[in-house]
Amino acid sequence: MTEQNTTKSHKNPEIPDQETLHPGTEQNPMIENKQGGGGEEEEEELKRLLVPNVEDLPLSPPSAIESNFTTYFLTDFLYPGNDQYVHRHANGLCIIGLAPYHVAFKDELGISKVSFDVGKTDRSTIKVTGKRKKVMCFLKFVECCVKGSLLEVNERLIEHPQLLNSSANREGYIAIIMPKPQDWLKAKALMLSFEEYQKLRETC
């Protein structure tokens, strides 16, 4: 959501004595009246406040992710082609997923299966506690590039693996992690902005 200046000046009518308010003699349109008399002006006022100025509306507004997160990229984490992105929220949470040039996308048919099995335990059934977890995606072993406590894995990927193909950076995210401040700083030091990432990858 973009910030809009909405502190408009509006008239401040005299407020009559509450006790003598009658529907027919309603003088102050801003006071809500149960019987509804005088409510018309109030509705007009409300309408005026609600409808935005079309000229103020941007052609294409920033997305919720763009407005509320800062996005970083990391290339070749632990092994070549393991490019990941991190959407970091002001509250410290990190949403992690596969960056556009991740090796998993090189397959023309796209990703067809996602499972969260690591050895014996299926991550999707484990309660969210604990430290560093490993997440496997398709045939590749994807480790999250930021160390932290795992809050959530995106279970929708199991039923809808195509999300990785269509919107890897939104609905196709892999996991949500809460890193400790010092761990985040360490990871961030190695990360790139989108422009830098784009530049790096396109030249290959």
Next chain:
Amino acid sequence: MADKDAYVNDGGDKVQVSSTSASNEDGLKLIRDAARSLPPDAVKNLLSNGVCGRCIFWLFSIHQHLLPCPSISSSALSAILRESAETEGGVADHPNNLDSVKELEEVEVCKICLGIMQFVYCDAKEMLAKKGSAIDFATTIADVVKLEGHQIESFSLELSLPPIIVDNEESIWSYMKKTYESKPWYREQFPSQRITIKDFLRLSLTNPLEMLLDVKSNPSSFHIRLTYKLSDASPNEQLISKGNECNKRRKIDENDDLKKHGNVEGHEFRKRSSNELGDNKFGGLTFPLEKVSRCCSLIIQCYRTSIYIGGRYLKYSRKVSQTRWIIDDERMGEASVEEIVGGTILPICQGDSYKFHAAGREDIDVRMLGTGRPFLVEIQNARQVLSEVLIKDIEKKINSTETKYVRVKNLKEFGSQGWALMREGESEKQKQYVAVVWISRPLDDNNVQTVSSLKDIQILQKTPVRVLHRRSSLVREKIIHWMKIERIAGSSQYFLLHLCTQAGTYIKEFVHGDLGRTHPSIGSILGCRAEILQLDVTDVKMDSFQS
């Protein structure tokens, strides 16, 4: 003046008892007559054992005679009793009563009431205060009230006495019964029903306070509280708490002895029959009594119980939070509804502090329009009583603030049930919103139709990422009751979304989907990407806060 009734022999000195008014003289006469009606032996015994005059009147249930004479002092009262007991007294027939021979001492601190009914106490500065008469004591209390500056229409007197007083009451009743039961005057003059010392104190102070403060006493929101505490443990108190271990300190004499049986009990109002005492457990005093070294400490307080003012507020700014929001000494947002509203009401009511409560809340960047959101402000210890005029003033003042961030309406005073009303509305009611939504492709009429047709749809919302750091990860089922798309002239991809939802629904997430963690969402319903630009709350339905 020469009237002999106005003077009393008090150990040889003449002590002037009262002023010269006629009614006082009548009152004084009644007191003397009442004093003379008492059995002299018993009175002498009690006086010599350190029981004050008022407690003696209380014990024989003739205390009502004292009430019309609030200016009579404790020492004068004792002197009257002594005098009438001596002039009546013949040979003392109590075997252990040596009073007729022994010199009577002025009672410093009464054994029964520990100075409370003598209006003697240690004040807040730990100085000994002796307010000899009820009117003097009441004056001290009234001065505290006046100093605080409360505007009052009535008052309620709250008294807190140390539990030992009740023990003393029971002990002395029991002693009297044991000692004098066989006497001819016992049944008649020693009634079985009596009030507590606490209530006696209340009776003694109520009329003088009413007179001095010029208001009536009733269950009022303005409290005058007297808190008495033991200064330190007196020897008697130690006796009581140790129970039967202290045998060696007691005289083993049938007539004088009291055995300690039971526990310390609470000090609620009660009427006890002395017939009951034999069966019940009670604390014990021994006669002759040990001298009580110190009187009680007293704290006099006055305050008004909280008052509640509430109504509905509207928030016109996207930079104003609902409550004070300060992180690391820095204010987030430009102001808060809480401070604008509470901060205006507080000085007008001349209170000590305020608390702000609203039925739910909206984000800082969400405006609260339409009917407004119910809120309640609690003002602690207001000096100023609320009136219709004052409430109007408050409303006017808030609504004419220069910045025009916040407005209030339907302002009125609530009783203490205000909290219950707020709670009841918060989680159950429906809320109405308007959002400015953008979608990634042009809107078509089918979309408008589809959205309007959806009624009471259930959505599942995982805890939004923006609050996931402080809330547990849950999936919440919420209901969207209805929706309506209103096109915006001049735009094909922006529109107004009107919606009515269950309380607790995250609207922003319902629009943009929160990375698929809210499902369904507007995006999923319309099959495209959706973003929310701005949000306004237009209605918080809650009946008790209507006009």
